[in-house]
Amino acid sequence: MPVPEIKICGLTRAEDAATAAALGAAYAGVIFAGGPRRRTVAQAAEVFAGLDGSAVRRVGVFGDAPPAEIAAVAVTLALDVVQLHAGGDPDALRKLREGYPGAVWGVIGVGADGAWGDLPWPIDALDAVVLDTSVAGRQGGTGVAFNWGAARPSVAARLAGRRWVLAGGLRPSNVGSAVRTLAPSVVDVSSGVEAAPGIKDEELLRAFVQATPRDGAA
Numbered sequence: 001m002p003v004p005e006i007k008i009c010g011l012t013r014a015e016d017a018a019t020a021a022a023l024g025a026a027y028a029g030v031i032f033a034g035g036p037r038r039r040t041v042a043q044a045a046e047v048f049a050g051l052d053g054s055a056v057r058r059v060g061v062f063g064d065a066p067p068a069e070i071a072a073v074a075v076t077l078a079l080d081v082v083q084l085h086a087g088g089d090p091d092a093l094r095k096l097r098e099g100y101p102g103a104v105w106g107v108i109g110v111g112a113d114g115a116w117g118d119l120p121w122p123i124d125a126l127d128a129v130v131l132d133t134s135v136a137g138r139q140g141g142t143g144v145a146f147n148w149g150a151a152r153p154s155v156a157a158r159l160a161g162r163r164w165v166l167a168g169g170l171r172p173s174n175v176g177s178a179v180r181t182l183a184p185s186v187v188d189v190s191s192g193v194e195a196a197p198g199i200k201d202e203e204l205l206r207a208f209v210q211a212t213p214r215d216g217a218a
Helices: 014-023 041-051 067-076 090-099 148-158 175-182 202-211
Strands: 005-008 027-031 057-062 081-084 103-110 128-133 164-166 186-189 194-196
Touching (some): 014 202, 041 057, 067 081, 090 103
Parallel strands (some): 128 164
16 A cells, blocks of 8 residues: 655645644645635745745645636745646646646545546646545535545546545544545645644644554555
């Protein structure tokens, strides 16, 4: 079983970003797509300042903004990853890559029952796929997990050999089970380590990192 990296998303404070880095997170995410954790570019720069001196990769989470706008934000903030929650148009992806040299992840919504239909993205054009629970009217941060066991056959068949990220309802109490069931490349947590929307709890962050299998053992 591969050892997953950890992404802490929905960051709104520099001190939380610094804590995530100190605890060994590989990715730190700031949201531009909307919701209570949404940050402006200036606010995001303040959050990412908490990562200074670390090797943690910066992720920006976007909705349906135009490719040129996303690329401009990504370059301004020196993002390592752009995570897209809307789109799927190959032409839009091409335009984004023309202005942005980093990695592009695309989110696929999975029903609570673990089912997912036609892929909205040309997967070969992505650096990673993010599987997140699909909740009407919400773009991530729902705190809802999909049925990992039911999704396992589809994951094995459709994402074999690909880098992919598991999101949706992860918390210290269930991340071990999630990793053992689906073996993702990255586990992505936001609301599961919060004291309030956007406010991370240091003890929950620590517990999540400690609960994530790190030795490759099943």
